[in-house]
Amino acid sequence: MxxxxxxxxxxxxxxxxxxxxxxxxxxxxxxxxxxxxxxxxxxxxxxxxxxxxxxxxxxxxxxxxxxxxxxxxxxxxxxxxxxxxxxxxxxxxxxxxxxxxxxxxxxxxxxxxxxxxxxxxxxxxxxxxxxxxxxxxxxxxxxxxxxxxxxxxxxxxxMTVNPTTAYNMLHDFVDLKEGDWMIQNGANSAVGQLVIQLARERGINNINFVRSRDDMAPLVEHLESLGATKILTYDDLNDKSLRGKVKEWTGGKDIRLALNCVGGEPTTSMTKLLGQDAHLVSYGAMSKKPLSLPTSLHIFKNLTSHGFWQTNWTKSHSRGEKENLISKLAEMMKEGKASIKxxxxxxxxxxxxxxxxxxxxxxxxxxxxxxxxxxxxxxxxxxxxxxx
Amino acid sequence: MxxxxxxxxxxxxxxxxxxxxxxxxxxxxxxxxxxxxxxxxxxxxxxxxxxxxxxxxxxxxxxxxxxxxxxxxxxxxxxxxxxxxxxxxxxxxxxxxxxxxxxxxxxxxxxxxxxxxxxxxxxxxxxxxxxxxxxxxxxxxxxxxxxxxxxxxxxxxxMTVNPTTAYNMLHDFVDLKEGDWMIQNGANSAVGQLVIQLARERGINNINFVRSRDDMAPLVEHLESLGATKILTYDDLNDKSLRGKVKEWTGGKDIRLALNCVGGEPTTSMTKLLGQDAHLVSYGAMSKKPLSLPTSLHIFKNLTSHGFWQTNWTKSHSRGEKENLISKLAEMMKEGKASIKxxxxxxxxxxxxxxxxxxxxxxxxxxxxxxxxxxxxxxxxxxxxxxx
Incomplete structure (x- = not known):
């Protein structure tokens, strides 16, 4: 070699x-x-x-x-x-x-x-x-x-890998307005933490799934400091009352965007929390398990499942669009403002x-x-x- | 009751x-x-x-x-x-x-x-x-x-359930041109047969998967008479030389549309035959198994997975669009022309x-x-x- x-x-x-x-x-x-x-x-x-x-x-x-x-x-x-x-x-x-x-x-x-x-x-x-x-x-x-x-x-x-990924996934698939809800897993990943910060910046409520651990408090505190609205563990997905809880949080508003970097069963369960006409965007597969979805979610709830790869985005967007993105991110990172840590x-x-x-x-x-x-x-x- | x-x-x-x-x-x-x-x-x-x-x-x-x-x-x-x-x-x-x-x-x-x-x-x-x-x-x-x-x-x-489904799936997701290729499973279903006829009408090459049976000849003859370009069985998906064969047929052109009414493992395998930026459209799950896709297909090949339900289409389209669709289908069904049997x-x-x-x-x-x-x-x- x-x-x-x-x-x-x-x-x-x-x-x-x-x-x-x-x-x-x-x-x-x-x-x-x-x-x-x-x-x-x-x-x-x-x-x-x-x-x-x-x-x-x-x-x-x-x-x-x-x-x-x-x-x-x-x-x-x-x-x-x-x-x-x-x-x-x-x-x-x-x-x-x-x-x-x-x-x-x-x-x-x-x-x-x-x-x-x-x-x-x-x-x-x-x-x-x-x-x-x-x-x-x-x-x-x-x-x-x-x-x-x-x-x-x-x-x-x-700046050009994780923040761009987080920003584009939050913008390109669903036209989210202030007060809307989105959901993600791997919320403690580099991208996940950026998604939380960018969602906060736009007033978008976010539900975040992480792996459970013995002491959840420091992680919860950290993610909340970034702007996490709700933090749950993958174990919570087995709780039958979760759907009702989520409905209460959202006031019955459909969740139309889910970001996924995990795959496998927890992603299937998370996707079931989505409403009509929702978009699931996958950018990783940390579980190394495939994405398995009941076809009925696609047919009757009109779920669309996408992938996101910043490399593809970069290839398919104009220089102006890319400069615009970098300039927006830089603005949010500037000292004094620091919406993105x-x-x-x-x-x-x-x-x-x-x-x-x-x-x-x-x-x-x-x-x-x-x-x-x-x-x-x-x-x-x-x-x-x-x-x- | x-x-x-x-x-x-x-x-x-x-x-x-x-x-x-x-x-x-x-x-x-x-x-x-x-x-x-x-x-x-x-x-x-x-x-x-x-x-x-x-x-x-x-x-x-x-x-x-x-x-x-x-x-x-x-x-x-x-x-x-x-x-x-x-x-x-x-x-x-x-x-x-x-x-x-x-x-x-x-x-x-x-x-x-x-x-x-x-x-x-x-x-x-x-x-x-x-x-x-x-x-x-x-x-x-x-x-x-x-x-x-x-x-x-x-x-x-x-006219309003199967032909509309076939027509819309063939039109709404990928802008196919004459000479392009698409792929489907359940090709012998009512919708599958209509897809073949509508693809032929537009000069779109189609690869069709069906269940294998003792005597394939009558089915092959029937589907070919409708306009099937290629007919394969789900067993053929296990053949490692299939990818090479398909590439030969298409002349290396990316297949960008797959229609699925089966789900389960054969659909996963079929999806792997798709090229870059392809769309998988599911309208049924005859196997009663979920749709399981490697996340890498989404991320690196930019696969998008959709569902299609004519009931949703009808709700979300204008009267003019619906009249137009029915009029096109009726034209293709008329005696003398009979592009759709x-x-x-x-x-x-x-x-x-x-x-x-x-x-x-x-x-x-x-x-x-x-x-x-x-x-x-x-x-x-x-x-x-x-x-x-």
Whole structure:
């Protein structure tokens, strides 16, 4: 699985005086704890027309990145050519730089680029651009500019996957008005917590399902602080009086939107709480069980069951729509307003003086810990430019 | 379960000289072989403004009628008031006249009715109007006029449930063009056969799944004569080479519409043959098993799963849209063109000289035979005016 030629290339750069960049890459799909590598590479050339040079400030490590590296995720990065154009052309194997989400600062602007200048903060407008790198050269169409101030690095680095997913699922399927009700499971997930905050922002009542645990109080308190209207556990779905309770809460108003990242039996039960003409939107399957629905819900209650994948949304929407979305989210994240809190997170830093071998071990260790479920919060990667 | 008061009323009419009508009714939900009754009643009064008097020529007995009588179907008839207004006002219990679909001829037109005249053929534009009756008084908004000529009684009596369902499912979810492909299971059902004919009419290639049987040849020949492009059995879904075969047939074109009346595992497998952005439309669950789909189909292939119920369609569409649909279907059913064949059928006649007791026994016998699956084709009911 490991690419000797790529590593050789990497090592040869690590002794060059011009080296100052680092990326986390792989050349073959496989277990991230085996195929991920650190590589140092020279400073970027000045950007060609309509491109930008970026310096990444902070990048996310999302669960889907693991599947992407394993090669089992439908979104696949293309092999990186703009590292090669900076001196890595001798690699015999394609190099895939990891990372789908991240916050970058513009360091140099190519001819023909409009509306973006040196120093601006940008997020990715395209998937799998390879954000686990100190620097990248990208097309100016691949990024969206953030507002000039008021955002933290953590907000910026975690904006284009979970908040966009939460926002679009809450908007694109049902025209919810203030005072309407929606329902979701996996409410404690990163997306689930964002859904609660975005629902609160719009005055939408939300019913939230989570796994039961010995001490529910801290979780309930946390979700309520975000704006959860009601919090229930999957066990509550077995309670025959639940339907009556829900009807009382909603005053008999039909619930027309359900968001699902769990699947299996609890999702079937949750869906039965929906009213006429409702939409079930699935964005995950944490139970690894399929979505099983009585056909009568489709036929007689006119339930529609959709999937949502932000990668598809990004592909199928215009640049204007995407800029508009990012701008709305950024507004809600700004200090002072902070309708959307930054996610709980851990920052893993790979320092300027760490060798590629040390960096490789560190990033593999991070993925080993992720596999073991050791974090339980968002993992962010801070790559420092090397000074070796 | 049996209503003595209603039967007394019926008997009292059966000895009246004015009696000439008959209906099949029930007063309580339950097993049709126990709750259905025949009742004779007097000639209708002249129609009040904006209403019509109808004489039914032929009515359908559909599978859903059984569930309606049992009280387990979501569409429920209201108690009949316009029999009561013709002398049945003394009934202590509400009377429900059976039948949802049928062909009638206009016998008298009330003031204010426009565009419909005596002698016109009409079909029902509303569900559960009670078509198992020799005559009815209805609002003129409850019927849609058929073209003046070219249709058989069988075509007219079977137009508003199955052909409308087939037509709308083929039109409302995916914008199919000539040469595109769709897929369905239960292809030998009444709706399935209509889907094949309507697909052929539009030049849409269709892949049809049926249960395997010892001698497939007659069924294959029949479905091919209707316009089936490909015919497969549910067993073929276990064949790993099927996906490759289908790809060869379609030339790699994505299949974007699947119609389902089966549910369970074969539907899951069929759905996996669909391409990106496809729509699965369910209108039945003959296997009585739920629809179980891998969430990944929703998320990564952007599959949307819908239900279709003609009753909902009728409620949610304008009169113009409904007239347009009926007119299109009638055009395709006309002699000379006959793009849509009349369904295979049996006509059960209740004759003019049969007593209510004989008629009651006959209709209960029909439902006993339906429960035993004895017909295997559409059952139509012809009620003759009584001459007792």
């Amino acid at each position: 490991f690419s000797h030629s790529a590593l050789r290339t990497a090592r040869s750069f690590s002794v060059s005086a011009a080296v100052s960049n680092r990326c986390i890459f792989y050349t073959q799909n496989g277990d991230p704890t085996k195929v991920l590598r650190s590589m140092t590479f020279p400073k970027l050339n000045p950007p060609s027309p309509n491109t930008l040079n970026l310096k990444f400030l902070l990048a996310s490590i999302n669960p889907a990145d693991l599947n992407t590296i394993e090669g089992v995720y439908p979104a696949k990065p293309g092999p990186t050519s703009n590292l090669a154009s900076n001196g890595l052309g001798s690699c015999e194997e394609p190099v895939f730089v990891g990372g789908n989400e991240g916050l970058a600062q513009v360091t140099q602007v190519g001819k023909g680029v409009e509306g973006i200048k040196e120093g601006d903060w940008v997020v990715m407008d395209n998937s799998q651009l390879g954000t686990w790198s100190t620097s990248r050269n990208v097309s100016f169409n691949d990024v969206i500019k953030l507002p000039a101030s008021g955002l933290t690095e953590v907000h910026g680095a975690t 930054a996610p709980e997170h851990t920052i893993v830093t790979i320092g300027a003086t760490e060798s590629d071998q040390e960096a490789t071990e560190k990033i593999r260790g991070v993925f080993a810990d992720i596999s073991l479920g050791k974090f339980g919060k968002k993992v962010l990667l801070k790559l420092e430019e090397t000074s070796l | 049996f209503s003595h008061s209603a039967l007394r009323t019926a008997r009292s009419f059966s000895v009246s000289a004015a009696v000439s009508n008959r209906c099949i009714f029930y007063t309580q939900n339950g097993d049709p072989t126990k709750v259905l009754r025949s009742m004779t009643f007097p000639k209708l009064n002249p129609p009040s403004p904006n209403t019509l008097n109808l004489k039914f020529l032929l009515a359908s007995i559909n599978p859903a009628d059984l569930n309606t009588i049992e009280g387990v179907y979501p569409a429920k008839p209201g108690p009949t008031s316009n029999l009561a207004s013709n002398g049945l006002g003394s009934c202590e219990e509400p009377v429900f006249v059976g039948g949802n679909e049928g062909l009638a001829q206009v016998t008298q037109v009330g003031k204010g009715v426009e565009g419909i005249k005596e002698g016109d053929w009409v079909v029902m534009d509303n569900s559960q109007l009670g078509t198992w009756s020799t005559s009815r008084n209805v609002s003129f908004n409850d019927v849609i006029k058929l073209p003046a000529s070219g249709l058989t009684e069988v075509h007219g009596a079977t 009349a369904p295979e059928h049996t006509i059960v006649t209740i004759g003019a000289t049969e007593s209510d007791q004989e008629a009651t026994e006959k209709i209960r016998g029909v439902f006993a035979d339906i429960s035993l699956g004895k017909f295997g084709k559409k059952v139509l009911l012809k009620l003759e005016e009584t001459s007792l």
